[in-house]
Amino acid sequence: MLFFIKLSIYQIYMKKEISRKFCVAPMMGYTTPYARKLYRILSNNSFLFSEMIATKTLIYSQNREKIIDNDFNNPVALQVGGSEIDELKKASKIAINYNYDEINLNVGCPSKAVQKGSFGACLMQNKQLVRNCIEALQNDRIEATLKCRLGLGNKLNYEFFEEFIDEISKSGISVIYVHARNAILNGISPQGNRTIPPLNYDYVKEIKKKYPKITFILNGGINNLNMAKDLLKEFDGVMVGRLIKNNPFILKEVDKKIFEEKNKFVDESIINNYFNYIKPKVGLESIFRLLSPLLNIFFSIPNSKIYKSKINEYMKNQNINLIEELLIKFVNEKNLT
Template sequence: MMDWTDRHCRYFHRLLSPHARLYTEMVTSAALVRGRQLRLLEHSQQEHPVALQLGGSEPRELAEAARLGAQAGYDEINLNVGCPSDRVQSGRFGACLMREPALVADCVKAMRDSVAVPVTVKCRIGVDDQDDYADLQHFTDTMLEAGVEILVVHARKAWLQGLSPKENREIPPLDYERVYRLKREFSQLVVVINGGITTVEQVRDHLQQLDGVMLGRAAYHDPFVLARLEQALYGQALPTREQVLARLRPYVEAELARGTALKHITRHLLGLYQGEPGARGFRRVLSEGAHRAGAAWPLLEQAIPARYAAA
């Protein structure tokens, strides 16, 4: 979710889902520690509970990055060893680290020693020729020995050569049963599943077997699924999309006042009417208008009637 779940996106998603735990886009430890890009830690108090997701492979650097994240107020530090992108591999972090569980354990131990908040790990069920369940079992054993109590598992293998990141999200087959087995055999571990989950019904089914479900691109492209999940799982009243936008207005106006361009916020709203009549008109008004100089809240008010005109 790099370049996607920034602070504007997370604030919007929190309006839709009071109960979800939100995750940042992956931030590299090098950017925080060596680059001192502490702006990447900025977030709103309304986002909590929110986890900082880190990428890296150097234990001391990750420990310092985790400390910075905890100082900034994050509720959890998550180490990503599941991302298969080329730029992540070139930095020796992400999914390629599943080949080096001992190094991941060293990273986790260093991070846990530096912060009081939970340190969690996000992984795949394997990489490349890791076809045996035993590989995932060994990785999980190693994480438990390092003190990991929560494991987020993307239920696909990652192919580090030959497939693009997009293809890695679609081509390797999903194997939910492997994640279910992991939970059965490591019952003391909190296991959260990710990958190919798009509906309320699928979430409910997975929660029969596991402790949690993570939505990624599904929640980004169709964010209203978060509100439907709140209704289904917690009995929350389902808001209208217009009510959600009205609740967003104070945030938008405050951000505009501090110099944020409207386009940086509205790019996360484009899927709000996904599957509804007039969704294309809503997207069009925002896409065409948000980049213009002086674009402000009235553009969103214009976009809402546009969906009815396009219906």
């Protein structure tokens, strides 16, 4: 009896062992609580992320519930943007209260707005501050992690990356996600910053040799599951963004292909399940936000023009049942399940 009481106390208060072999990247405007619900219906094992949320929003927003609701879609990380120590400490506590498994600091976003708020990629200029930020997030009950780039500006420089990780490692961090290209803070857009600076996976391989105990998750340019599987032979884990944003149904292959789960069967009930979840929220939340995790498939799959205009019409009228029927028809016609 005593043993079971001790075990459950341990389960409540200690960090859980979690696989980060396949992670869905944080994406603003996309990895909302709704998207994460859909992703979880499609894959039991993928590690999920919230969108980046500024610490001030997290602490003071009246809408916090809507923005960071977790609804037991674990394993999942809450990503924050910020550099104020007290705010980061509070953010960590909020993540625990909302049952997140991890709190992640964004040190990769190059947008001008984010630079103005003194967070995101510009923090890579101040490695000591980033270390202090990670230390502020650290807590016995949640894993504090980092998502960074290789460096800043046009030129790749391994020494810069190594010195940055040298400093961060002093915090005792155990998981780092690396978007394996530089961020360019001036002259190109956030979109450009996801394609123009060249990728370099070798830097991540190299740093892993120096820090074998840190889990390094590779991110950037992984555009199919075969590539993800091949990279897993050399890296601790992979993080995939746009591939899933453009077609979340790819996730239904992940449990089989990456986690080698047999008997994984996902059928058209995915859409029914998802709609059962969002229907009670129509009227309380924007219809676009509720549907956005599914809308991108119309853009990534050819010959969907008719569907796109119908969906627009049904969305204007908030006709959720017709939208559901249309999506099921589309998904069956294009053989997505």
